Amino acid sequence: MNTTADTVARRTGFERIDGELCCDGFPLSEVARLHATPTYVYSSELIREKYRRYDAAFGDTAHLVCYAAKANSTMGVLGLLAAEGAGFDIVSQGELMRVLHAGGDPKRIVFSGVGKTRSDIAAGLAAGIRCFNVESLAELERIDAVARELGVVAPVSMRVNPDVDPHTNARIATGLKSAKFGIALRDVKDAYRRAAELANLRVEGISCHIGSQVSDPRPYEEMTEVLFALLRELDADGIRVAHVDFGGGAAVAYRVGDPELAPEALVERLAALTKEKAPYPVEILIEPGRSIVAEAGVLLTTVEYVKPMEADADCCIVDASMTELIRPTLYDAWHRIEPVAHPARAGAKPVNIVGPVCESSDWLGSRREIEVAAGDVLAVCTAGAYGMSMASNYNSRPLPAEVMIEKGLPTTLRERQDVLELFAAERAPECAKQGPLDEEAFERVNRVRLAFLNAAR
Structure with missing residues (x-):
């Protein structure tokens, strides 16, 4: 051929x-x-290749590549990446259950998202996830309260809003101060101090995510300046973290000639900046999604x-x-x-x-x-x-x-969803139980429908 x-x-x-x-x-x-x-x-080969490129680019640097499940949460995709040893970035209880069912290691899961419910938090604690990326002071208090009720200690990492422009589509920019994501810079140190006071919280890291389709490393460099300055100030207060989570967002090319950011270019730059500017050794976490799948x-x-x-x-x-x-x-x-x-x-x-x-x-x-x-x-x-x-x-x-x-x-x-599954979980009120088709007519329509589906195959 x-x-x-x-x-x-x-x-x-x-x-x-x-x-x-x-x-x-x-x-x-x-x-x-x-x-x-x-x-x-x-x-499957390309998904493996993209994940392995991220993982290999770190070399001997302590790291964890957490696939952003929201990009594609199909069980087969999650299972393939779990078998590769990937970590996962999740934003809902549903994604948590998908990842666990696909074989993901809960100790390699970080839980992001601005609207975590009490049920979300309880599920994450019961699973034993690596940490919650905390997005507000109110959420910090809620995590402590749920952890206290369950008699456990919750691992947390503050998600910082660094007010960095990622120079991407406004609808996928997440690191500007106008975005709903993360804790404002003015409040971050207070959040860490409060976490240190609460008996049912354990500080694990610091995290950030500036947006998607970022093709230039410079916004990431600006982000690292903000995060490492915060680490130095927190260190002076006696608060240290085990990891720094730089988020994801590397651009992929949808058209020939579109700017993109290769896994190696992003990882090597982040690793070099961390080695040069972090006030003490930390593990690096990243959260690529789109660029893998x-x-x-x-x-x-x-x-x-x-x-x-x-x-x-x-x-x-x-x-x-x-x-x-x-x-x-x-x-x-x-x-x-x-x-x-x-x-x-x-x-x-x-x-x-x-x-x-x-x-x-x-x-x-x-x-x-x-x-x-x-x-x-x-x-x-x-x-x-x-x-x-x-x-x-x-x-x-x-x-x-x-x-x-x-x-x-x-x-x-x-499998393709069947039209009957669309309303299988629905219930009509008593007054609406009599439909326009009797049972025999409905079955006749369904038989003809299935005959056409089978012929199409």
């Missing part, structure tokens, strides 16, 4: 073999045939109709939508979109690629110069992060299937 990488870079785990787009050597058209669409497909995933979708428009771009209506991938709607995010069967050819009439959801904002790509026809399978690339984890059932649409290519073969991570 002739292998080329003319439209999808080889480093992403996706390449064209005899002109057809494949994931780790397996044809994506075959995934679409076996599982229908919309379906997410992940490269984004390039490792594509969303497969089928063209349903090509609708001629009076405008200068026709409308390509596909079976995926904002319910599967909301990033274009939410952030005006750009994803490369390619036909699976053949490379995109320049000069084709532009098309707007839109979904079937009843919202004008339901689009995946605008003015894309690709040749499309009904029945074609398209791949929405660099979709492994904040795709499935942000998917919804809006318009009563079932969640898509997820497949991972492992050792050259597809493994089902998630």
Whole structure:
């Protein structure tokens, strides 16, 4: 077979073999045939490679790479990373249970998030997590209270809001003083002093996260200046920490030529700054998410109709939508979109690629110069992060299937949600129990529906 990488870079785990787009050597058209669409497909090899690059870049420096589960919390992805020895950054009780069920070590879990409930805190304490990243003084008091009720000592790390501009999209910047995240600089020392007074708290670290899609190391350098200055002041008060958590946020390239920040470049700079400026030895924690899984995933979708428009771009209506991938709607995010069967050819009439959801904002790509026809399978690339984890059932649409290519073969991570599952947990009030279809009619509709689903496979 002739292998080329003319439209999808080889480093992403996706390449064209005899002109057809494949994931780790397996044809994506075959995934679409076996599982229908919309379906997410992940490269296990690329996920491992990205994690290992972060881990290896530290060398002998004491460290822990905590994968940010919010980027993609699918059990198969979490389990793969747990097997690699990864730590995890979580932001909810649901993510905690997912990580534990996937084999994650609770001693390698940090719990972030601005709105931790008493139940969240109790679950984290019961699991024996490494620490809570505390985001407010009120939360600090709540953690102490819950720990006292449970008769345990809670490990804590203050998440600092350093007021550092990450020079990224305003909707994914988290380190400015206007953001809801972290404890304001003016209050951080008071938080540590208060933690030292409370019998059911144990200070473990200091943490920070400035935002996502950060392509320049300089904002991280500004962040380290703030954190290490705080450590020196706290040390003078007799308060020391065991680790410094620098968060995540390294940029990935969604377009050819986009700026990105390689794992090695970020880690080596953070390690060097820590060695040079930390007032005493500390372990380094980082929380990469997007940069581990984004390039490792594509969303497969089928063209349903090509609708001629009076405008200068026709409308390509596909079976995926904002319910599967909301990033274009939410952030005006750009994803490369390619036909699976053949490379995109320049000069084709532009098309707007839109979904079937009843919202004008339901689009995946605008003015894309690709040749499309009904029945074609398209791949929405660099979709492994904040795709499935942000998917919804809006318009009563079932969640898509997820497949991972492992050792050259597809493994089902998630079966496609059945439409009957959408309301299986719901209960109608007594006055609404009589529906428009009797039981026999409902079963007839369901039999026909299943016959069409089976024929599609």
